[in-house]
Amino acid sequence: MAIKFEKVNDGNYLLDVQGYVCPHPQLYTKKALEKMKPGDILDLLFDNPSSGESIAAMCEAEGNSIVEHGAESGKATMHWRIRKA
Amino acid sequence: MIQQGCDTPESNTGNGVVSRNVLYAYLVLGFFSLISLSTFAVDQRFVYFSAYLWFGFIYGMSLQYGRFCMASAIRDLFAVGVPRMAVGIMIAVVLFSIVSAMVTVAGKSTFHASPIGLYSVIGGLIFGTGMVFTGGCASGSLYKTGEGSMAALLVVLSLSFSQVFLVDAGGWLNHLVPATWTASAAAKGLPAAVTATDGWYDQFLAGYIWNLTPVTTGELLGFTNTLASAFIGNSLVNAILPAVLLLGAIYFRWYRKGYLRGKEAQYRGFATELSGYWSMLTASRRTAIAGLILGVSAGLHMWVMQGLQNRLGISNAGELLLGMGHTSGLSIQDTLFDPGYFYITTQEAQGAAWIMQKLGFNMMDSIFFGLENGVPNPLLNPVLWMSAALVGGSAVMALLNNEFKFKVPSLEIATWAIGGGILMGIGARVGLGCNIGAFFATVTNGDPSGWLFGLGMTAGGYIGVKFFNWWIERRMAREVAGLDL
Numbered sequence: 001m002a003i004k005f006e007k008v009n010d011g012n013y014l015l016d017v018q019g020y021v022c023p024h025p026q027l028y029t030k031k032a033l034e035k036m037k038p039g040d041i042l043d044l045l046f047d048n049p050s051s052g053e054s055i056a057a058m059c060e061a062e063g064n065s066i067v068e069h070g071a072e073s074g075k076a077t078m079h080w081r082i083r084k085a
Numbered sequence: 086m087i088q089q090g091c092d093t094p095e096s097n098t099g100n101g102v103v104s105r106n107v108l109y110a111y112l113v114l115g116f117f118s119l120i121s122l123s124t125f126a127v128d129q130r131f132v133y134f135s136a137y138l139w140f141g142f143i144y145g146m147s148l149q150y151g152r153f154c155m156a157s158a159i160r161d162l163f164a165v166g167v168p169r170m171a172v173g174i175m176i177a178v179v180l181f182s183i184v185s186a187m188v189t190v191a192g193k194s195t196f197h198a199s200p201i202g203l204y205s206v207i208g209g210l211i212f213g214t215g216m217v218f219t220g221g222c223a224s225g226s227l228y229k230t231g232e233g234s235m236a237a238l239l240v241v242l243s244l245s246f247s248q249v250f251l252v253d254a255g256g257w258l259n260h261l262v263p264a265t266w267t268a269s270a271a272a273k274g275l276p277a278a279v280t281a282t283d284g285w286y287d288q289f290l291a292g293y294i295w296n297l298t299p300v301t302t303g304e305l306l307g308f309t310n311t312l313a314s315a316f317i318g319n320s321l322v323n324a325i326l327p328a329v330l331l332l333g334a335i336y337f338r339w340y341r342k343g344y345l346r347g348k349e350a351q352y353r354g355f356a357t358e359l360s361g362y363w364s365m366l367t368a369s370r371r372t373a374i375a376g377l378i379l380g381v382s383a384g385l386h387m388w389v390m391q392g393l394q395n396r397l398g399i400s401n402a403g404e405l406l407l408g409m410g411h412t413s414g415l416s417i418q419d420t421l422f423d424p425g426y427f428y429i430t431t432q433e434a435q436g437a438a439w440i441m442q443k444l445g446f447n448m449m450d451s452i453f454f455g456l457e458n459g460v461p462n463p464l465l466n467p468v469l470w471m472s473a474a475l476v477g478g479s480a481v482m483a484l485l486n487n488e489f490k491f492k493v494p495s496l497e498i499a500t501w502a503i504g505g506g507i508l509m510g511i512g513a514r515v516g517l518g519c520n521i522g523a524f525f526a527t528v529t530n531g532d533p534s535g536w537l538f539g540l541g542m543t544a545g546g547y548i549g550v551k552f553f554n555w556w557i558e559r560r561m562a563r564e565v566a567g568l569d570l
Contacts, residue, residue, distance in 0.1 A: 002495070005564040013568075019495055021229070021236050021502075022220035023160050023553060030165050031561045035570045049232060049488040050152035050225075053369060057167040061343040076490035 005032055008043065016045040018077060025051035026058060033064060033084050041067070042082045052078055103487060110484040113477050117142060130405055133393050134467040140386045141471030144379065144427060145228055145478025149488075151375020153177075154225030155520035156216040159546030164554065168339045172365055173372035174525075175328040177380040181529040182324030184384025186315040189530075193391040195425025196530040199517050200297030204289075205537035206544075208516020208523065213545025215244075215508025216520070217553060218501050223429040223509065223519035227472060231479025236494035236502045241433060243506025244513065248434035249441055251286055251514045252453045258285040266292030276417055279455045286514060287452045294517070301531035319531025327528070327536065332362070340365045383427045383526070390425035402467050403459065414439070414461030417449075422458035422468055428522040430513040432468035435460055453514075516541070 004016040005028070015032045017025040025046040032042055046052070059066055059082060068081035121138060124131035147153065151173055158170035188194050199205070216222045219240040221229050226244075229237035267282050270291035275281040281291050303318025344361040345352065367373055399405050402423040403415050415421060422431045438448040438460045449455035463469050483489040494502060513519045516538050518527070524542065527535030 002497075003560065003564065005561070005568075007568050019492060019498070021234060021494075021498060022154070022157060023164055023217065023550075024220070024498075024557070026161065026165050026167075027553065027557045028561065031557060035561070035565055047490050047492065048234075049483070049486075050154060050157060050229075053152050053169060053371070054157065054161050054165060054167050057161075057169045057369070058165045061166060061340075063343075063346065071487075076488050 003028055011037070011039065012041045012043065014043045014045070017051075018045050018047045020046070021048050022051055022054075024048075026054040029055050029082075030058060033062075033082065036084050038084055040084050042084065044080045044082060045077060046080075047077045049076075049078075052080075055080070055082075106484040106487055106489065109489075110481045113481050113484070117474055117477050128409055130397060130409060133390075133397060133399075133402065133405055134470050136386075136389050136393055137467045137471040138474040140382060140389070140427070141474035142478035142481075143382050144224070144471075145231055145475035145480075146482045147375045147378045147382070147478075148224055148228040148475070149231060149479040149482040150486075151369075151372045151379075153228070153372070153375050153379065155222035155524070155542070156220060156225055156546070159213065159543055160217050160550055160553075162335070162339060163547050163550040166339050168335045168365060169369045169372055171335055172332065173369065173376040175332050176366065176373055176376035177383075178328045178525070178529055179325050180377055180380025181383045181525070182320040182380075182531075184381055185387065185530050186320040188384055188388045188391075189315040189319070190312050191388070193388045194530070195387045195391050195394075196526070196532075198299040198301050198530070198532040199523070199527060199534040200294060200299045201534050201537070202294070202297045203537075204294065205516055205523065205534045206541035208512045208514070209538040209541025209543075210512070210545040210548075211541075212509050212512025212516055212519060212523075212538075213542035213547075214549045215505040215510075215512055215545070216542075217546050217549025218505030219509065220501070220505075222521075223433075223513065224475070224521050226506075227429065227475050228479035231476040231481075232483040233480075233489050233491040234494075235492060236498045239494065239499055239502040240506040240509070242437075243503045244430065244510035245433040245437035246441075247507040247510030248430065248514050249437045249448070251511050252434065252438075252451050253284065253441075253446070253448060254286070255284040259283065259288075261285060262288045262292070268292070269296060275452070275456065278417060278450060279452050280450050281452060284451060289515075290452050299532075299534075302533055303531050305533070315531070320529075323531045323533060323536075324529050332366070336362050336365050340368075380529075383529070387426045394425070406461070406465060411461075411465055414459050414465070416454070416456055416459040418456065420457065420459060421461055421466070424468065424522070424526075426526050427471075428468065428518070428526065429472065430510070430519045430522060431458060432466060432472055434510075434514075435466055436463045436469055439463055512545070 006014050008014050017028050025048050063085035065083050066080055067083050071078050121135040158174045161167040226237040226240040266288040270281045270288045273291050281287050302323035303314030306318045308314035308318050401420045403420040438454055442448050448460050454460050516523045523538040524535045
């Protein structure tokens with residue numbers, strides 16, 4: 001499964017890194033956020049639990065906010081929504 | 086369908102999935118309980134195996150709960166500026182060192198220091214580069230296998246077989262051996278069966294490593310009193326002070342800026358800095374708790390193993406197997422790899438060597454297997470019980486948190502796993518251990534060689550991150566090519 005980074009609509013992007021292990025999810029998230037504009041929203045799909053801790057800490061350190069912090073119902077796939085500061 | 090605003094795994098899932106996962110968790114727990122009880126019923130001496138098993142189970146649960154991984158500690162600092170894991174490791178180092186000092190003073194330590202030498206830095210460098218490529222250190226890959234990651238299992242297999250290759254390889258590798266190593270190995274008068282002058286690794290051990298001197302910081306500082314040597318030399322000087330200083334450096338380089346953001350008006354000098362330092366230590370509750378449990382249980386593990394050795398009247402598991410009538414797979418000294426504490430990589434190498442033996446290769450003509458560690462049947466390898474239970478403990482924790490997912494790697498991830506795993510295996514053998522055996526268990530027991538391995542591992546991690554950044558930047562450039570960014 002390859003990574004997917006696409007525009008959903010204006011100011012909203014989707015990054016799907018399911019199937020990827022550390023450090024791919026956190027590095028792709030960092031790169032994606034770097035390329036987005038302030039206020040843009042990133043929908044992030046990942047299934048590597050340890051990446052979640054790193055992504056949360058990375059967002060806190062850089063001032064980005066995780067506005068939704070959920071999971072795909074019944075699956076071990078995390079679906080987070082991050083607003084770039 | 087996404088469920089929003091959820092922090093707790095239970096609320097993230099359907100009730101059916103949770104119930105099924107809890108059932109599977111109980112099944113895994115029941116499986117290991119059954120092994121413990123049934124083997125004890127057959128022969129009470131299997132309690133020695135079960136001790137390794139249950140400490141492995143605790144390690145697996147703690148590692149998964151705290152997402153504890155040395156690769157993450159180093160990589161996330163350099164790659165994304167996140168100190169969470171490095172902080173957790175240092176907390177565990179401090180606690181493990183204190184418990185180790187108590188165990189040493191009580192005369193229950195099973196620890197043996199490694200020699201001081203450049204090999205630690207080189208082994209750490211190779212291992213550190215590999216672990217960034219794979220995404221997990223040796224213990225991290227084991228616990229991630231328990232989460233259902235087949236990529237992590239590939240890493241474990243890869244590092245196991247690459248160790249066997251390095252240990253057994255002669256031929257052209259013999260040409261890379263310095264003549265002084267060959268002469269020194271020949272002078273040791275080792276049994277002909279281990280062919281000490283044939284094979285790079287044999288000559289590395291007998292001609293180089295064995296000529297170096299193992300020493301602890303307590304001994305280096307000249308302490309003759311066990312209490313002072315253990316608590317001041319080994320724990321305070323070798324572990325706690327370096328850990329506190331490293332945490333300080335991490336705070337100033339990676340945490341302080343984010344902590345002080347928006348607090349300019351309330352800044353009160355040292356008091357604010359101290360408060361920031363504490364905030365960093367407690368930023369990840371999960372990691373801090375896991376560090377605490379790992380640190381304490383790793384120390385207790387030594388105590389329990391030494392206590393069992395005394396009770397069973399043995400100093401090595403080889404004697405135990407011999408007493409049980411199992412002679413196959415023991416070294417020519419009738420010994421087995423039996424560190425008596427948390428360790429990874431050698432037992433996995435033994436497992437791979439056992440498979441190679443079954444395929445017709447002779448693994449016992451090496452010092453590593455034939456003279457020191459043996460190649461037992463994996464079912465009768467007590468330290469491998471610890472690794473298996475580590476995977477099981479992690480699976481239980483992942484299932485209970487709805488984080489278990491059977492994941493088959495893509496070709497790209499499998500390539501990283503195998504390539505990185507090969508480097509990790511080679512690094513572990515050159516460095517005489519991995520992130521656990523050559524770093525975590527050593528720095529906490531007064532062995533300064535662990536910091537040399539850690540130095541190499543950090544440098545290797547840095548190199549790995551630089552390469553990975555380039556790789557991911559390249560992939561992202563392709564992804565954003567058609568976007569308005």
